[in-house]
Amino acid sequence: EDELFESNNCNADDESHGSLLFQYNPVGKGVVHYVTDEAGREMEMVTLAMDPPIFEILNFLTDEECDHVVDLALQNGLEPSGVVMELLPSLSSGNEDEIQEIFSQLDVDEDTFLNPTECADGLMDIAEDIPFLTVDIDTVDLLIWTADMEKSVNEWVKKKIASNDTSFQFSNTRVSDQAWLDQTWEEDEILQRLHERVIKLTQLPRDIVISSESLQVVRYKPGGHYHAHFDSCELDDTLVCSHSQAISLEDDDVADENDEEEENEEEEEEEDDDEMEENVSDFDSRTSRLCRYATVLFYLSDVEDGGETAFPVADNGSFSYEGLEEMPYDVYDLSNHCYDGNLVVKPKKGKAIFWYNHMVNETTGWMGDVHDASLHGGCDVRKGEKWIANNWINIDDSLKKQVKYQEHFKRELEIGKEEEAKRRLADTQEEDNEDEHSQLESKFPETGESQEAEEGEEAEEGTKDEL
Ligand SMILES: O=C(O)CCC(=O)C(=O)O
Numbered sequence: 001e002d003e004l005f006e007s008n009n010c011n012a013d014d015e016s017h018g019s020l021l022f023q024y025n026p027v028g029k030g031v032v033h034y035v036t037d038e039a040g041r042e043m044e045m046v047t048l049a050m051d052p053p054i055f056e057i058l059n060f061l062t063d064e065e066c067d068h069v070v071d072l073a074l075q076n077g078l079e080p081s082g083v084v085m086e087l088l089p090s091l092s093s094g095n096e097d098e099i100q101e102i103f104s105q106l107d108v109d110e111d112t113f114l115n116p117t118e119c120a121d122g123l124m125d126i127a128e129d130i131p132f133l134t135v136d137i138d139t140v141d142l143l144i145w146t147a148d149m150e151k152s153v154n155e156w157v158k159k160k161i162a163s164n165d166t167s168f169q170f171s172n173t174r175v176s177d178q179a180w181l182d183q184t185w186e187e188d189e190i191l192q193r194l195h196e197r198v199i200k201l202t203q204l205p206r207d208i209v210i211s212s213e214s215l216q217v218v219r220y221k222p223g224g225h226y227h228a229h230f231d232s233c234e235l236d237d238t239l240v241c242s243h244s245q246a247i248s249l250e251d252d253d254v255a256d257e258n259d260e261e262e263e264n265e266e267e268e269e270e271e272d273d274d275e276m277e278e279n280v281s282d283f284d285s286r287t288s289r290l291c292r293y294a295t296v297l298f299y300l301s302d303v304e305d306g307g308e309t310a311f312p313v314a315d316n317g318s319f320s321y322e323g324l325e326e327m328p329y330d331v332y333d334l335s336n337h338c339y340d341g342n343l344v345v346k347p348k349k350g351k352a353i354f355w356y357n358h359m360v361n362e363t364t365g366w367m368g369d370v371h372d373a374s375l376h377g378g379c380d381v382r383k384g385e386k387w388i389a390n391n392w393i394n395i396d397d398s399l400k401k402q403v404k405y406q407e408h409f410k411r412e413l414e415i416g417k418e419e420e421a422k423r424r425l426a427d428t429q430e431e432d433n434e435d436e437h438s439q440l441e442s443k444f445p446e447t448g449e450s451q452e453a454e455e456g457e458e459a460e461e462g463t464k465d466e467l
């Protein structure tokens with residue numbers, strides 16, 4: 001940090017004192033901070049907004065790095081992003097009776113399964129009550145959100161989009177495809193290098209950055225967009241952070257075990273194990289929330305026309321989430337109001353923008369409330385393709401849990417590395433043996449590679465479950 005402030009045109013008072021969590025304190029729009037990257041090169045970080053602090057770094061990535069990340073995403077395969085569902089209060093309450101009632105209303109033919117028509121009709125009914133309605137496959141938000149329903153809605157959404165139905169305004173909050181790239185397990189020099197660069201940029205502890213969720217690569221085609229949203233969730237004691245969920249469950253486990261009568265111990269332990277597995281692998285918005293302190297967004301391509309990132313209420317001092325209704329227009333709707341907001345960032349290959357979704361709590365010096373003005377999204381791509389990557393930085397607002405999670409992550413990493421090393425050794429020995437005993441030399445490297453790819457995928461899935 002000292003080094004950082006020595007070489008820039010801001011003074012060291014920028015930084016909040018007594019804070020355990022670094023956050024740049026911007027001094028003015030257009031003000032430049034100079035930050036050195038992992039190779040000691042100087043990067044120019046321009047302040048785009050004060051509230052929340054938003055910064056832009058041109059040439060954060062080289063063209064080769066951008067292309068490489070896109071290639072990796074294509075190799076891994078992209079999937080429809082799905083969309084974020086703004087819930088009816090009754091659904092988010094998790095009240096089983098109310099949810100059951102809504103489900104029964106939707107399930108017109110009473111076969112306990114929602115077909116596309118039932119979904120469509122049902123969603124349209126619900127949509128009348130809320131400004132936008134969509135569903136995020138990654139952060140599944142509905143209790144009644146079964147795999148069947150998810151599939152039905154996605155088919156329905158796709159059809160609607162394909163038919164250019166203008167009455168269709170609700171379920172297209174997010175229209176894009178995405179892939180997750182694990183920067184920790186993936187033996188990829190460029191991904192690792194980008195991680196190091198993000199550490200230098202954000203000045204956040206290495207352990208926090210590396211134990212955050214995987215890099216999310218997103219592709220938008222013409223018409224693709226992501227209406228305004230928040231990347232993180234409000235602090236809430238009753239919901240655990242999804243990234244550090246494994247630790248919270250471990251905690252519960254320990255507490256439960258201590259409470260148990262000795263005679264029941266074995267039985268109960270078994271139950272706890274089942275419960276834990278179930279919870280860790282299924283992100284459940286009734287019990288967990290996203291805790292994303294900061295977002296570093298990479299633009300991996302130029303866009304011929306459109307595709308800006310909009311922050312409709314950045315630096316709007318008077319904006320508060322509660323006052324949303326009073327806004328003169330629908331700030332969420334970036335298809336129609338991309339340019340009506342306060343900050344619009346044009347995509348440019350290699351550029352990165354970086355902002356804080358949370359403030360630092362002045363008393364604790366740790367993660368504080370969500371910046372209401374961090375509302376943002378991606379405007380319609382009009383021509384060409386838009387590629388971005390989200391490098392989210394996850395922090396638990398309980399410092400204790402975050403520290404515990406990082407320890408857990410490191411242990412897992414060590415185990416993973418050990419297993420990887422063992423497997424590699426075994427592979428090499430196997431290859432050596434084969435080479436000695438076979439004439440078909442050219443075949444074996446191929447076999448080795450495809451095996452590795454498969455196992456890599458498994459490992460990645462395992463990690464994602466935990467996150
Ligand atoms: O596409 C953009 O410019 C913004 C994307 C975004 O906000 C997100 O993926 O969370």
Ligand SMILES: [Fe+2]
Binds near residue numbers: 229230231376377
């Ligand atoms: Fe976002």
